[in-house]
Amino acid sequence: MVFSSIPFIFFFLPVFLILYYLVPYKVKNILLLIFSLIFYAWGEPIYILLMIFSSVVDYTNGRMIEKYAQNNQKRKNLFLIISIIVNLSLLGFFKYADFLIGSINSLLNINIPLLELGLPIGISFFTFQTMSYSIDVYRGDVKAEHNFLDFMTYVSMFPQLIAGPIVRYEEVSKELKNRSITAQGFADGMIRFLQGLFKKVLIANNIGYLFVIASSMPNNEMSVVMSWLGILAYTFQIYFDFSGYSDMAIGMGKMLGFTYPENFNHPYISKSITEFWRRWHISLSSFFKDYVYIPLGGSRVKKIINVRNILIVWMLTGLWHGASWNFVLWGLYYGVLLLLEKFVFNKILEKTPNWFKHFYTMFLVVIGWMIFAFDDMTILKEYASMMFGVGGVSFINNHALYYLKNYLIIFILAIIFSMPVYKLAKEKLSKVKNTKSVFIISLIIYTVLFIVVVSYLVNDTYNPFLYFRF
Amino acid sequence: MKKVHNRLIAFVVSLIILGLFVLFIFMPKVEFSENENRYLQSFPKFKIKDFIEGDFIEDLESYLADNFPFRDGFMSIKTLTEKVIGKEDINNVYLAEDDYLIEKYNxxxxxxxxxxxxxxxxxxxxxxxxxxxxxxxxxxxxxxxxxxxxxxxxxxxxxxxxxxxxxxxxxxxxxxxxxxxxxxxxxxxxxxxxxxxxxxxxxxxxxxxxxxxxxxxxxxxxxxxxxxxxxxxxxxxxxxxxxxxxxxxxxxxxxxxxxxxxxxxxxxxxxxxxxxxxxxxxxxxxxxxxxxxxxxxxxxxxxxxxxxxxxxxxxxxxxxxxxxxxxxxxxxxxxxxxxxxxxxxxxxxxxxxxxxxxxxxxxxxxxxxxxxx
Incomplete structure (x- = not known):
């Protein structure tokens, strides 16, 4: 089930929340677990077993690692290795097997049949969560969870199950046992959820459709301008979709009394690629930093080893986003850019004016999304050459003019809301004396936008779930 | 904004959600939409096979969308919004001059x-x-x-x-x-x-x-x-x-x-x-x-x-x-x-x-x- 849908907003969520607030405190975790399983089973009735399996394995590993922590280093190691092997095998088998087979086939020119398994939704999120739990127990960063139902609740929690943020066990372990559930938490969470919903339905879906148009347009109707419009549309779609999803997750977490980590911090205002990655999908980059980069030695090693570490991390980051070569390329692209910024032109970049820093960053980010958007290398090449006017498409034509005009307002809105305007407005409004009128205006905005969202959802418009590859 | 204001906004939106929820449950369902000239999805029969293959869920979701309260009203709100943000075609139809609506030819x-x-x-x-x-x-x-x-x-x-x-x-x-x-x-x-x-x-x-x-x-x-x-x-x-x-x-x-x-x-x-x-x-x-x-x-x-x-x-x-x-x-x-x-x-x-x-x-x-x- 996706958040931005009629069944979720009008049936699943209200029924769940009413029950959640009514039942006694002790039962709340179990209720959350049951509803999370229903939520997952809604789209993936079979693969739910996989998630339960992953939870059982890591629950056991956690207990065993704890048991042997003091007196048996070998066994302690063994259970950590089991956790890593099991989780990576699950991921490898369901997510990467066909990619591997396909690559071997084309490399050796043979024809091993593909497995053609559907990718279980959220598998990259829950395997990472359970694995990080075992590692944290091993390192002694957290205590092992003794209550299996609580552990299972942590793994399956529906708000962040299918699109993040990646919540580590240590971040919610206290709240799993003891959290305060208040009316204010519900209200603040609801506001955050609505903001995410508006981002997803009103901006991401709307502008995303322009990319669908551009990428399916016959070559003889394409133009340089159209190809840029398409990829810019995709750039905004993926930000508003993904950060909207994170907002909804964080908001629902608040309603339930959980504090999830922030996942996006206005990435498109960055002045360098390094800064961009501190602001984009924060829970993922910090995951790779803590569980791959630092264990490999991080930056406290010889320069050449450091370069290797960075490239490994970014190749894996790319691969995490989907089992296809363009994602590897996308990851390495960022690895190389970050290396360049780190070792070559950080000094030069510092001296440039701010507008150049923004332009430089966004240009590279947009090119990055171009690589990300096309998993077929031939189509990617074709699209890229159109963007740079190679291959004889016209610079601009009627189609481009039409779509430019039709999507101008939504582009302007997307640009405005990529910047921290909400934060700014909140600060400014906190100084306003007449709080009543501020309240009335915000009430009208939220109500009207919510009704518009419902009208889009009822209408069965373009409403994709972009993370089915993750 | 004061904290209490968030509570009031959340309250109003919750009321809208619950109101539509209740209306959905109690409103009589129509079989045929005159406006769209098609039969609406009826409540799907539960079969294990359909459930596993995802058809049951899909039909259930169209049932909810098709029978949503004020469906026609919501659809016109969407069109109004699209017009406000400058769209000149909706669902494959151009909003043309002289009150004409013209279907796209692909x-x-x-x-x-x-x-x-x-x-x-x-x-x-x-x-x-x-x-x-x-x-x-x-x-x-x-x-x-x-x-x-x-x-x-x-x-x-x-x-x-x-x-x-x-x-x-x-x-x-x-x-x-x-x-x-x-x-x-x-x-x-x-x-x-x-x-x-x-x-x-x-x-x-x-x-x-x-x-x-x-x-x-x-x-x-x-x-x-x-x-x-x-x-x-x-x-x-x-x-x-x-x-x-x-x-x-x-x-x-x-x-x-x-x-x-x-x-x-x-x-x-x-x-x-x-x-x-x-x-x-x-x-x-x-x-x-x-x-x-x-x-x-x-x-x-x-x-x-x-x-x-x-x-x-x-x-x-x-x-x-x-x-x-x-x-x-x-x-x-x-x-x-x-x-x-x-x-x-x-x-x-x-x-x-x-x-x-x-x-x-x-x-x-x-x-x-x-x-x-």
Whole structure:
């Protein structure tokens, strides 16, 4: 089930929340677990077993690692290795097997049949969560969870199950046992959820459709301008979709009394690629930093080893986003850019004016999304050459003019809301004396936008779930 | 903003959610949407197999969307929003000038297939004088009304491409429709069909090509039967701000007909079905919507000649003109007529003329005509 849908907003969520607030405190975790399983089973009735399996394995590993922590280093190691092997095998088998087979086939020119398994939704999120739990127990960063139902609740929690943020066990372990559930938490969470919903339905879906148009347009109707419009549309779609999803997750977490980590911090205002990655999908980059980069030695090693570490991390980051070569390329692209910024032109970049820093960053980010958007290398090449006017498409034509005009307002809105305007407005409004009128205006905005969202959802418009590859 | 304000906003939105939830549970469900002219999804039966394959969930989700309270109202809110943010097309319909809604024409996919099928069909009944009429739609004739730079594929190009490769007679209507559109409305503003005027001028071209003298416009008693027609494009775009259409009939004095709706075993004396004029789907006034086979007999004419029309709904408003020149007109809609049409022609020895009449949009997607035999 996706958040931005009629069944979720009008049936699943209200029924769940009413029950959640009514039942006694002790039962709340179990209720959350049951509803999370229903939520997952809604789209993936079979693969739910996989998630339960992953939870059982890591629950056991956690207990065993704890048991042997003091007196048996070998066994302690063994259970950590089991956790890593099991989780990576699950991921490898369901997510990467066909990619591997396909690559071997084309490399050796043979024809091993593909497995053609559907990718279980959220598998990259829950395997990472359970694995990080075992590692944290091993390192002694957290205590092992003794209550299996609580552990299972942590793994399956529906708000962040299918699109993040990646919540580590240590971040919610206290709240799993003891959290305060208040009316204010519900209200603040609801506001955050609505903001995410508006981002997803009103901006991401709307502008995303322009990319669908551009990428399916016959070559003889394409133009340089159209190809840029398409990829810019995709750039905004993926930000508003993904950060909207994170907002909804964080908001629902608040309603339930959980504090999830922030996942996006206005990435498109960055002045360098390094800064961009501190602001984009924060829970993922910090995951790779803590569980791959630092264990490999991080930056406290010889320069050449450091370069290797960075490239490994970014190749894996790319691969995490989907089992296809363009994602590897996308990851390495960022690895190389970050290396360049780190070792070559950080000094030069510092001296440039701010507008150049923004332009430089966004240009590279947009090119990055171009690589990300096309998993077929031939189509990617074709699209890229159109963007740079190679291959004889016209610079601009009627189609481009039409779509430019039709999507101008939504582009302007997307640009405005990529910047921290909400934060700014909140600060400014906190100084306003007449709080009543501020309240009335915000009430009208939220109500009207919510009704518009419902009208889009009822209408069965373009409403994709972009993370089915993750 | 104060903290209490968040609570109030959350309260109001929660009320909206719960209110709609309660309304959904208690509101009576409708089976058929007049506005969208389709049956709505009913509550799906639970079967383990459907559940595992995801069909159950999918049907359940369409059930919820289809039966959502104030569905039509919400759809118009969406259209309003789209207009506010500057969109000039909605659900494949251009919001054109002069209150016109114009359906987009996309690149045709099946031109060669159509040519092959039709030529083959003509071979099997080559003793009939067969004609092909591919009608342009509003987008070709009302091109000037489209939003600036609106992308569209050229219908005339498709028509010419097919006509060039067809081995029997073809009838051009583009020029006359374009010309007469200055005087009369050839297409409805809010529906994808041509008007009775459009059908009339297309009929004159058919008549010319087949040595028939068409009746002149002023020999008809022209009557407006409704001025409140909101057609398919109105429903598709949900833009309710535009002027409704009128529907006209062209009647000749002293001709009586017998109209036999064969599959329903109903015989009438008129080609018009008044009951539709009070409903949403008013174009069905012509020939009672679509039937597999209709046989219209002209009681007032002295000829033995019969005509077969193989058609989509564009023909429904043109057949009344043709019925004035033949003893019988056999009207077959291949979407619903499942037997062999060539066998039917063999059985009816007086069929001398044939007309295949489609608009250029439907012929590309219509499975009936692609399976014609």
């Amino acid at each position: 690149n045709p996919q099946n031109n060669d297939k159509i040519i092959e099928v039709l030529n083959e069909f003509n071979e099997t009944v080559n003793y009939v004088n067969m004609n092909l009429l591919l009608a342009p739609t509003s987008i070709a004739i009302n091109k000037d009304l489209l939003p600036k730079n609106a992308p569209t594929y050229d219908e005339l190009e498709t028509i010419n491409y097919i006509y060039n490769k067809i081995n029997f007679d073809t009838i051009d209507t583009y020029e006359i429709l374009k010309e007469k559109n200055k005087d009369y409305q050839m297409y409805y503003r809010l529906d994808h069909h041509w008007t009775t005027f459009g059908a009339y001028y297309a009929y004159t071209k058919y008549a010319e090509a087949n040595n028939i003298t068409p009746y002149s416009l002023n020999s008809f008693d022209i009557k407006e039967v409704t001025n409140d027609f909101n057609g398919t494009l109105y429903s598709k775009s949900n833009d309710y701000t535009r002027k409704s259409d009128s529907i006209h009939t062209f009647a000749l004095k002293d001709i009586s007909y017998e109209v036999n709706y064969v599959s329903k075993e109903v015989i009438k004396d008129t080609m018009y079905e008044d009951s539709y004029l009070t409903k949403k789907d008013k174009y069905s006034y012509f020939l009672d919507n679509n039937h597999p086979l209709i046989v219209i007999t002209n009681n007032s004419i002295n000829t033995k000649k019969e005509l077969i029309v193989i058609k989509d709904s564009y023909a429904n408003s043109m057949v009344p003109f043709l019925a004035n020149h033949y003893k019988k007109v056999h009207v077959i809609d291949p979407r619903y007529y499942k037997n062999s049409i060539s066998d039917y022609i063999k059985e009816n020895k007086n069929i001398k003329d044939g007309l295949i009449l489609y608009n250029v949009m439907t012929i590309d997607s219509d499975l009936g005509i692609l399976g014609i035999k």
